[in-house]
Amino acid sequence: MNHERHFTVEEANAALDWIRPRLQELRTARDRLGHREAHEAMTEAAQTNGGGEHGKTIGEGFLEVRSLLGRFTDAGLVLRDLDRGLVDFPAIRDGEEIYLCWQEGEDAVEHWHDLESGFTGREPL
Numbered sequence: 065m066n067h068e069r070h071f072t073v074e075e076a077n078a079a080l081d082w083i084r085p086r087l088q089e090l091r092t093a094r095d096r097l098g099h100r101e102a103h104e105a106m107t108e109a110a111q112t113n114g115g116g117e118h119g120k121t122i123g124e125g126f127l128e129v130r131s132l133l134g135r136f137t138d139a140g141l142v143l144r145d146l147d148r149g150l151v152d153f154p155a156i157r158d159g160e161e162i163y164l165c166w167q168e169g170e171d172a173v174e175h176w177h178d179l180e181s182g183f184t185g186r187e188p189l
Contacts, residue, residue: 065160066179067154068147069140074187076153076164076173079139088169090132095144096125129178164189 071079136143142152142163149168154161157176165175165186177185 067140067161068131070156070161071153071164072155073141073164076155076166079141079153080166080173082139083141083151083166084168086132086135087146090129090143090146091123093128093132097129102103136173 133143136151142149142154142156144152151166152163152164153173155164155176156162160178162176164173164179165177165183166173167183174189175186176189177183177187
């Protein structure tokens with residue numbers, strides 16, 4: 065087994081109310097890291113003052129991203145694609161480890177795939 069925790073379909077669906085806002089929080093934190101102007105300003109300022117306010121913003125964004133990703137991992141979830149909101153839930157089906165698969169915009173967890181096939185191998189439950 066690759067995962068310690070395995071979800072039932074009911075448990076995965078119950079987790080969606082927690083997952084949805086965490087995805088948005090993670091995107092917001094990530095976007096602070098990707099702000100090109102802040103990176104450029106920090107690079108220029110770092111030569112004299114360690115990055116100042118821009119460095120603080122990026123540093124805080126990094127810490128928030130790391131913390132939120134850790135929360136997904138600690139919950140036993142596999143975040144596959146933040147932009148698409150693609151999340152896998154380790155599960156057991158017919159004695160084999162699989163992933164229950166959910167993508168943001170779907171009302172419920174209604175698909176699964178084996179460990180190797182990924183999203184392209186999704187099948188209805």
